[in-house]
Amino acid sequence: MAAGAPRIFVSHLSGVPVFDPNGDQVGRVRDFVAMLRVGGKPPRLLGMVVEVVSRRRIFLPMIRVTGVESGQVITTGVVNMRRFEQRPTERLVLGEILDRRVRLVETDEEVTVLDVAIQQLPARRDWEIDKFFVRKGRGGALRRKGETLTVEWSAVSGFSLEEDGQGAESLVATFERLRPTDVANALHHLSPKRRAEVAAALDDDRLADVLEELPEDDQVEIIGKLKEDRAADVLEAMDPDDAADLLSELPEADKERLLALMRPDDAADVRRLMSYEERTAGGLMTTEPIILRPDATVADALARVRQQDLSPALAAQVYVCRSPDETPTGKYLGTVHFQRLLRDPPFTLVSSLVDSDLVPLTPDTPLPAVTSYLAAYNMVSVPVVDESGSLLGAVTVDDVLDHLLPEDWRETDFQGEEGIADGR
Template sequence: MAAFGSRVFVSHLAGVAVFDPNGDQVGRVRDLVAMLRLAGRPPRVLGLVVEVVSRRRIFLPMTRVTGMESGQVITTGVVNMRRFEQRPTETLVLGELLDRRVRLVETQEEVTVLDVAMAQLPARRDWQIDKVFVRRGRGGALRRKGETLTVEWSAVTGFSLEEHGQGAENLLATFEQLRPADLANVLHHLSAKRRAEVAAALDDDRLADVLEELPDVDQVEILGKLQEERAADVLEAMDPDDAADLLSELPEADKERLLGLMRPRDAADMRRLMAYEERTAGGLMTTEPIVLLPDATVADALARVRNPDLSPALAAQVYVCRAPDETPTGKYLGTVHFQRLLRDPPFTLVSSLVDSELAPLSPDTSLPLVTSYLATYNMVAAPVVDESGSLLGAVTVDDVLDHLLPEDWRERELHSADVPGMRGAAGGG
């Protein structure tokens, strides 16, 4: 990170912490707001889009920034907490300029924007974008091997036009360390066009994780813009309960087409989950808990628990059942909690450790009773068993919270509360 008065490449600012003069963290930089100008004049940087602790995005004018160094941004301490709203004359630098195809003025050669740099004007707090880092080549191997060069802003043309088919490689590289919930926040605030481009560039597993964190309307929009075969692959990569919830939001014809493209096992899980009422244990459960046969050992159980793809709630216990060991299983025998696994020798059979006294949930247990069950017994997940004694799945505390919060809680979390009034005269979103 450069000191004030130096040049800063904007990708280096993504995710950087913002502090007030007392050293208290205000939030993190998620984008920059610029105003494009005519006749090749460098754009003026109006300010930063900062995500504060509540995940609300606010606008921080550059006039409030007193330093950018040592991997942090320092402000004057005066921060307006009104929600950021992009104006028609403004451009989001990370979200809209990176990956754009532009032309070199001198040769008319088409190049891809990898990054842009901004510099502070002498003796002022104003900043402007004055350099563009580009790569020659059209994409694929050429994009990776093409020559890179840094040119003046005036040496390229094409930023003022909305690009169709704009890539997302460099935007994703900028945010590759974000958690799925934070990347979902980034996607939610992009234009529909950019959101589709970024979703198309994510691999199936990453997109599945991000979709689970988005509001229903964003999920349906993104899924609808994917090729049907890929949409089915992404649904298979999602947690079964989340995928079933998303499928239930689709028109019946679309839902059946996607189910027909999924693996039979995954499609059967989806249909089974959608058959239950939404606010019951059956409608809330995931069909992929950790299931072990009675002759499995503590070592076997701990190996399964170590799976990094498991949520903490699902990794908190294993369920011991007779064959088959995929839901719906053979007879459910009981639960072994993670702490118990840590207290016994690795060769111990899990069947000797089961907690069989705690009654499992039935699939038609209502949401209030599921909530009471988890709270009463201090559980983060609970088994769901049918009348025949087969384990159908497990309800986790995060799924319960999803349904206890208001239906639009994800939109509220991503948008936060809107506060009437205008932004300060310093400009920006």
């Protein structure tokens, strides 16, 4: 960016791609690192936290940023691939400054920071925070009441104080465009205090999706800090197999309390999954695949497949069963794959299209056998039935991968070289 360029608000840069001079994407901006200075001087912007392809977060010094324009960041060709580690004198702009409650120096009114403006200094490569966009009162970005205004850094006080109960609405707003796995990765890198505040600000469905992507330790920490009624609501919103995995990590008394607070039908599904050994088809399966009765049509099946909240693995096929059509169902008749649904007229009955050649799994089938089955038949999901032939659920390939990868795979880096020093 040329000297004297206009200021930029950091919320507009959250998640934007970072490119090297050749046009190859290095990663995406996840946060900004600032250093508070004495004497009332504006904080110096040290660099960006960039998430690279391996999901590792690295530090990109601002002196290596050559352009910030058109929804992208351009950097010099060489970056340090060492994992970013925050130092005591540093502050994360999105993670620690957004939503912070401070006071206007002139009137002593309390305001909430909604956004932060950064600017490159004239004739230099240094950047600094120069303005805040704030709202008067105690509301965050999602609150409509209260006057908003843009003020100089020097016009507010309170950034040197530790704050209890920092809001999270503005930070949550920056997550709206991110996939749950990216939000989970962002949460994982926040402090426990900030992680709890952001989790409290997410709605139940969004938090459920994010919890499913977090390491077990983070899941247990977050669910343990929620009020029990809300924790039960979030568990109900999770996929039953993920909720069962999370509950199994809790002390017995906590687990039973939360199950008692859940809706009976949801709790029954989770209890059933928890009754199976973890590394078996029963322990891996979800109890909510797409189930249709024999008299359903191709049009009915495609309408179900189109449901937005279905994972690709579950949407790849439907399971045809006799009534009742919730697990455990009546007799399992077979599977109809998505490609077959596309080849037949909408009025065709799914019962005439079922593939009944492949033998379904039993709930005690061990994980290696489940893996071999999926690989041998090129399947992304496989039915699980009991001794009477009723469908209990389906095992999807993503759940199998979760159990085949190392326990810490969500935190594992796949980059080999550390690169050059970051110069901080």
